Amino acid sequence: xxxxxxxxxxxxxxxxxxxxxxxxxxxxxxxxxxxxxxxxxxxxxxxxxxxxxxxxxxxxxxxxxxxxxxxxxxxxxxxxxxxxxxxxxxxxxxxxxxxxxxxxxxxxxxxxxxxxxxxxxxxxxxxxxxxxxxxxxxxxxxxxxxxxxxxxxxxxxxxxxxxxxxxxxxxxxxxxxxxxxxxxxxxxxxxxxxxxxxxxxxxxxxxxxxxxxxxxxxxxxxxxxxxxxxxxxxxxxxxxxxxxxxxxxxxxxxxxxxxxxxxxxxxxxxxxxxxxxxxxxxxxxxxxxxxxxxxxxxxxxxxxxxxxxxxxxxxxxxxxxxxxxxxxxxxxxxxxx
Amino acid sequence: xxxxxxxxxxxxxxxxxxxxxxxxxxxxxxxxxxxxxxxxxxxxxxxxxxxxxxxxxxxxxxxxxxxxxxxxxxxxxxxxxxxxxxxxxxxxxxxxxxxxxxxxxxxxxxxxxxxxxxxxxxxxxxxxxxxxxxxxxxxxxxxxxxxxxxxxxxxxxxxxxxxxxxxxxxxxxxxxxxxxxxxxxxxxxxxxxxxxxxxxxxxxxxxxxxxxxxxxxxxxxxxxxxxxxxxxxxxxx
Numbered sequence: 001x002x003x004x005x006x007x008x009x010x011x012x013x014x015x016x017x018x019x020x021x022x023x024x025x026x027x028x029x030x031x032x033x034x035x036x037x038x039x040x041x042x043x044x045x046x047x048x049x050x051x052x053x054x055x056x057x058x059x060x061x062x063x064x065x066x067x068x069x070x071x072x073x074x075x076x077x078x079x080x081x082x083x084x085x086x087x088x089x090x091x092x093x094x095x096x097x098x099x100x101x102x103x104x105x106x107x108x109x110x111x112x113x114x115x116x117x118x119x120x121x122x123x124x125x126x127x128x129x130x131x132x133x134x135x136x137x138x139x140x141x142x143x144x145x146x147x148x149x150x151x152x153x154x155x156x157x158x159x160x161x162x163x164x165x166x167x168x169x170x171x172x173x174x175x176x177x178x179x180x181x182x183x184x185x186x187x188x189x190x191x192x193x194x195x196x197x198x199x200x201x202x203x204x205x206x207x208x209x210x211x212x213x214x215x216x217x218x219x220x221x222x223x224x225x226x227x228x229x230x231x232x233x234x235x236x237x238x239x240x241x242x243x244x245x246x247x248x249x250x251x252x253x254x255x256x257x258x259x260x261x262x263x264x265x266x267x268x269x270x271x272x273x274x275x276x277x278x279x280x281x282x283x284x285x286x287x288x289x290x291x292x293x294x295x296x297x298x299x300x301x302x303x304x305x306x307x308x309x310x311x312x313x314x315x316x317x318x319x320x321x322x323x324x325x326x327x328x329x330x331x332x333x334x335x336x337x
Numbered sequence: 338x339x340x341x342x343x344x345x346x347x348x349x350x351x352x353x354x355x356x357x358x359x360x361x362x363x364x365x366x367x368x369x370x371x372x373x374x375x376x377x378x379x380x381x382x383x384x385x386x387x388x389x390x391x392x393x394x395x396x397x398x399x400x401x402x403x404x405x406x407x408x409x410x411x412x413x414x415x416x417x418x419x420x421x422x423x424x425x426x427x428x429x430x431x432x433x434x435x436x437x438x439x440x441x442x443x444x445x446x447x448x449x450x451x452x453x454x455x456x457x458x459x460x461x462x463x464x465x466x467x468x469x470x471x472x473x474x475x476x477x478x479x480x481x482x483x484x485x486x487x488x489x490x491x492x493x494x495x496x497x498x499x500x501x502x503x504x505x506x507x508x509x510x511x512x513x514x515x516x517x518x519x520x521x522x523x524x525x526x527x528x529x530x531x532x533x534x535x536x537x538x539x540x541x542x543x544x545x546x547x548x549x550x551x552x553x554x555x556x557x558x559x560x561x562x563x564x565x566x567x568x569x570x571x572x573x574x
Contacts, residue, residue: 122344122426
């Protein structure tokens with residue numbers, strides 16, 4: 001388990017061997033006007049992995065996916081996909097990606113088959129391959145009875161299937177699915193989850209969701225993203241285990257970082273300490289078991305060493321809170337369904 | 338090439354599967370037909386299409402925005418642009434494909450008017466030269482008008498705005514000839530050179546001047562170039 005934010009590289013992510021990295025994201029920042037939608041995001045997706053972005057609405061999931069697919073360039077930072085840069089070699093990246101945007105935008109005035117033919121040609125497939133693949137994806141996405149129907153006449157669930165069909169049509173190496181199960185009925189949700197898992201056996205899949213159990217079910221690894229920062233990255237199991245009963249303090253201390261780290265680690269009850277330098281300030285994050293209040297201990301340690309304690313606060317949004325918010329959203333959804 | 342064709346074919350399909358195409362064709366035929374027959378009641382009518390050609394430029398000014406307003410504005414509104422631009426398609430291929438579809442529709446409209454020529458040939462012996470040059474002029478005029486519409490459609494996701502702005506530009510380019518009538522000297526020739534009409538009239542008279550051809554092709558190229566840059570720029574916004 002690694003906690004990170006504000007540009008701190010995530011140890012578990014960065015260490016994954018470079019040769020099997022399909023997507024590498026470094027210091028990704030994107031601004032809409034003055035507000036950052038994502039800020040200093042780092043992560044790696046391994047070849048063949050199913051990675052889930054989990055976060056409340058507006059956390060920066062869609063922005064990240066739009067950058068991954070080459071729809072828009074990042075304000076700062078670099079993103080490579082299969083070794084190709086999403087800005088400099090955008091065309092190569094786009095050849096390798098299948099994308100399902102959140103709103104499932106489709107040409108409603110075309111029939112399913114015509115639409116798939118059109119998308120296939122745009123992806124550079126020849127007529128013969130298109131014909132073969134259309135049959136396949138119509139089977140896989142169970143669109144058999146509707147292949148001659150105008151997309152505009154299809155229900156939301158079926159449009160979702162057409163959206164997935166066009167994303168997998170050209171057998172891309174990477175599938176990017178933005179909220180693939182939003183707005184469809186529970187039975188279709190189960191089917192779609194199964195389909196994604198099946199696809200994930202051969203392809204690299206990046207999907208986003210604001211529903212925790214869904215991500216846990218499908219994904220091998222989860223990035224929790226909140227207000228443009230990755231706050232956690234791990235397997236669903238580890239996340240769940242780790243989040244139980246942990247609290248977090250953020251302290252800013254004036255003093256030599258190495259010694260401060262050692263001192264903080266030495267405090268009884270601190271489970272994990274990380275260093276987050278910012279310009280002119282050394283911030284530290286201290287995790288501790290629920291109920292153990294370390295504030296008193298930390299302030300005394302700092303003072304006794306002659307360092308200065310600049311600020312100390314219990315993190316306004318702990319992982320647990322984010323987690324809670326995510327789980328609540330799921331139950332709300334079920335309530336509505 | 339295949340992607341340009343795919344984009345163009347899709348748009349052409351949509352033209353003919355929606356009522357827009359038929360309404361535009363209907364209005365075009367009705368109005369241009371009016372210009373064709375306008376002087377036929379004269380005691381000594383001229384066996385030419387010059388009235389039709391003059392009138393058709395006005396009708397194209399009115400209708401070209403209706404043909405082009407959908408092309409990119411709709412994709413932006415519906416979000417389908419996201420899948421278009423994340424496909425391995427270059428921006429200029431998108432613009433060219435979209436533009437070509439409207440150009441094909443223009444050719445379809447002009448082909449419909451060929452029965453005016455047939456009527457003339459049946460009832461009179463028109464001079465063929467001005468008919469060829471007039472159609473060439475009309476094709477060039479239409480090409481330029483459509484390129485203006487493609488640009489405005491690229492700039493907004495609102496079809497009405499796209500249509501109204503391109504309509505405004507086209508009327509201005511149509512009307513500069515009128516301004517050149519009220520001013521004198523250099524200004525008159527500047528306004529005459531600037532707009533579409535001043536470059537069109539020679540075609541109606543049967544004159545094919547390469548300067549006019551270059552003018553219309555340059556205007557078309559300029560607006561298409563600006564459209565490509567506008568599409569590129571929306572990635573950075």
